[in-house]
Amino acid sequence: MRIDGKPYRTIWLAADGETVEIIDQTRLPHDFVVLRLETLEQAAHAIRAMQVRGAPLIGATAAYGLALAMRADPGDDNLAAAGAALLETRPTAVNLRWAVESVSAALRPLAPAARPAEAYARAAAICDEDVEICRAIGEHGKGLIERVRAAKGDTGPVNLLTHCNAGWLATVDWGTALAPIYMAHDAGIPVHVWVDETRPRNQGAGLTAWELAQHGVPHTVIADNVGGHLMQHGEVDLCITGTDRTTASGDVCNKIGTYLKALAAHDNGVPFYVGLPGPTIDWRVEDGLSEIPIEQRDGRELTEVTGRTAGGEIATVRITPEASPAANYAFDVTPARLVTALITERGVCPASAEGLLGLYPEQAAAGRAAEG
Numbered sequence: 001m002r003i004d005g006k007p008y009r010t011i012w013l014a015a016d017g018e019t020v021e022i023i024d025q026t027r028l029p030h031d032f033v034v035l036r037l038e039t040l041e042q043a044a045h046a047i048r049a050m051q052v053r054g055a056p057l058i059g060a061t062a063a064y065g066l067a068l069a070m071r072a073d074p075g076d077d078n079l080a081a082a083g084a085a086l087l088e089t090r091p092t093a094v095n096l097r098w099a100v101e102s103v104s105a106a107l108r109p110l111a112p113a114a115r116p117a118e119a120y121a122r123a124a125a126i127c128d129e130d131v132e133i134c135r136a137i138g139e140h141g142k143g144l145i146e147r148v149r150a151a152k153g154d155t156g157p158v159n160l161l162t163h164c165n166a167g168w169l170a171t172v173d174w175g176t177a178l179a180p181i182y183m184a185h186d187a188g189i190p191v192h193v194w195v196d197e198t199r200p201r202n203q204g205a206g207l208t209a210w211e212l213a214q215h216g217v218p219h220t221v222i223a224d225n226v227g228g229h230l231m232q233h234g235e236v237d238l239c240i241t242g243t244d245r246t247t248a249s250g251d252v253c254n255k256i257g258t259y260l261k262a263l264a265a266h267d268n269g270v271p272f273y274v275g276l277p278g279p280t281i282d283w284r285v286e287d288g289l290s291e292i293p294i295e296q297r298d299g300r301e302l303t304e305v306t307g308r309t310a311g312g313e314i315a316t317v318r319i320t321p322e323a324s325p326a327a328n329y330a331f332d333v334t335p336a337r338l339v340t341a342l343i344t345e346r347g348v349c350p351a352s353a354e355g356l357l358g359l360y361p362e363q364a365a366a367g368r369a370a371e372g
């Protein structure tokens with residue numbers, strides 16, 4: 001996507017071919033800062049501190065983290081230690097485990113001297129694949145928006161609601177939930193996006209709004225509690241969110257508050273779609289509520305707010321009483337029954353085991369083989 005007209009991905013290799021560069025998402029929307037990652041520790045910190053975030057981008061950064069570790073020491077012990085360090089950074093997005101396991105499995109049989117080049121090649125391939133996956137999600141999802149437009153006729157833009165940031169900043173490019181919106185907009189379909197602010201870290205207000213503004217997509221930031229009211233009054237034609245982990249039965253784990261939007265959508269007959277790349281499906285997990293670890297983050301993300309003052313400075317202020325404790329749950333699970341359909345790179349399917357296996361039949365064979 002473009003920033004001030006210049007094309008960017010969210011992660012790329014510097015001119016030296018080894019240093020990794022990222023956009024520091026903790027500085028957006030006020031400052032555009034590119035960070036250099038030269039070590040495994042810096043890559044792990046970038047994921048933990050959410051300088052990079054969003055399930056697909058976390059996976060891509062972890063893959064490059066392994067490459068940086070192999071550059072420093074390609075031995076067996078360091079390969080195992082680097083994977084373990086990366087897996088500890090954030091617990092919920094399954095793309096992290098997928099990237100660490102798949103790159104590590106490819107490196108293990110190789111002689112140490114061959115590992116750095118292979119690790120960089122694998123990381124680059126994960127990035128390129130993510131871009132293609134997200135492009136395909138965009139194409140499939142655009143069809144859903146076109147259908148709403150056709151049904152609505154010329155009575156105003158298609159109004160979409162999204163939560164958190166599942167745009168290009170959350171992936172390598174395009175995004176998952178936002179890719180269909182970008183493609184519909186680019187195809188001339190009038191769209192308008194209600195952007196949930198997404199407390200406590202404000203990924204909607206800070207990141208989604210910034211992305212949409214850069215691309216010229218009409219949008220309005222709303223407080224997290226507004227969506228239900230808008231749906232009751234016919235102001236939302238469809239919801240699209242992303243997911244950090246989708247179970248084999250179609251439950252969806254996404255940014256905290258997604259579940260409440262799905263409930264409101266269900267109550268008001270508003271379609272609730274979830275965009276996801278294949279690597280976000282955890283085929284080992286059936287029940288989202290009991291089996292997915294929900295990240296709990298530092299309470300200061302809730303008790304403090306950072307923004308730009310009228311004088312132009314970035315400042316952090318406390319908004320709760322000093323004595324009040326805070327609980328910062330980062331994700332929740334939306335049961336499959338509340339999801340109208342899943343939008344994947346292979347097409348749109350019901351949020352169910354049958355729906356997913358219809359698009360990913362090789363997983364049925366893998367499951368049978370595992371059962372022996």
Ligand code: MRU
Pocket residue numbers: 053054055056093163164165166167170171175176177203241242243244254255330
């Ligand atoms: O805590 P974050 O900002 O990493 O959470 C991100 C989300 O919840 C996204 O919706 C999800 O990763 C899907 S990204 C395409």
